Amino acid sequence: MKFGRFTITPVMFASFRLDGGCMFGSVPKNLWSKSIPADESNRIPLVCRSLLIKDESRVILLDVGIGDKWSDKLREIYAIQLEPQTSLGFNPEDVTDVVLTHLHFDHAGGISYHDASGTLRLRYPKAKVHLQMANWEHAQHPTPKDRASYMPENIDPLKEANVQLCDGSVEILPDIIVHRVDGHTPGQHWIEIVAGNERIFFPTDLIPTSHHVPLAYHMGYDVCADTLLQEKLAFLERACQPGVRVFFQHDSDVPWATIELTSKGQFVAKPL
Template sequence: MKLYPIETGNFKLDGGAMFGVVPKTIWNKTNPADENNLIDIAARCLLIEDGNRLILIDTGMGNKQSDKFFGYYSLWGTHSMDKSLAKYGFHRDDITDVFMTHLHFDHCGGSVQWNKEKTGYEPAFKNAKFWSNSNHWEWATKPNNREKASFLSENILPMQESGQLNFISKPESDFGISNELGFGIFYVDGHTEKMMIPHIKYQDKTIVFCADLIPTAGHLPLPYVMGYDTRPLLTMPEKSKFLSAAADNSYYLLLEHDAHNQIITVEQTEKGVRLKEVFRCEEIL
């Protein structure tokens, strides 16, 4: 097995929205904001090469939305899905499986693209199976008013219409192994219904793709919960359970949204679980 970080592009989000009730005077120390109160955000995905399978975890925003849409997110940097795949000798047509932690636009927008005529949409990975879970799919395709702006039908429905959509079966226990893809999955409901957190056994390590459970290294304290979370009071015990396991088992946490800290480890302290070490992807993967 080989693992590759896939950088799909950077953007910015409002720091207050990213840290909820935490005051700016506190979160600005770890995630400094610009003059518009925006903080740097990454869309870092993960590619797993395992035998004859190439499994891509999340796909970033993609590039099919309007200039007005992207204008809200202050895109920056030169990363893209195609350039990142090419760096390791791959093309999007090589991907056999696309695993989506959840269906918010910044995690699955790259799964779907315009067709050649720009008259409709098609899967951006024509040879891949797309993996979600039935509970989250139902949640995303019948969105509540709070999340409606994050669940965009053009990012979601073409995967089903193409016949490439599959639902993963829920493991019987937390961190249980998925029969379909062969890695562990921790299901959480605080951010959105049944978000999936992959745990990958790699050499002598456990690599965890943190999605929106731990978006950046600045989010380690339990009350530091995004304003986007639908059930913040549930996020905190989910984070507590996860971070305790991460500290006790020396997990390596790959941060999807931290533009400046790629992989971290954590440790137990008198204040709770806190940052231990920071690594670049090439040091660990």
């Protein structure tokens, strides 16, 4: 897809499943299961989808998927099905910039891999890795609430990478702006891509799927629900403006949508 001076391609790294109750927090199952049914283990289907953005001088990847460093037991628990690296349509060596929204395993797991000798290596050895300073610090001392999502094998290799830490809302690359939000985990950022009057919003785990667009539908994983809801409302008010399309990273069916505000004051996703 051409978007201004960029060529933008969705990249599907993997499918997986998580408990539907965890994914919808305090929303009862008889409500959320109408929009996305659960399997016999109460899990819902999800994907790890990223965007590959090319211009004349850069190859930019927004998040890197769940990675392949999984035991058979965890692969089964999360029903992880990986797309082969060779079918992703790009060479990791060519990537100049990786923007990590945060270091949870389903966003940063693909940053490293074990080579044939079992040594942990960086998957994108030439890339600058852009990350919020607050998330980098939190990932090294996570609290019990989201400790299980920060795996040392995804964080320690970054000490050898060209990490560029940012703080707040920053244009990290020309026409690519990150916005810090703290409700899901400290120092997450959602990403805005600009082309003239048009915008792509990449909300990452602020709104992981199109089923999470209604304001009260958010994840039990979020470290601070009040903060998240304020950040989500601010995001949705911007996302329903003309010229904005939204890319859902974890939605197995709906990657792209616009956001509309109904006459009843509710935000709804309109798949594109």
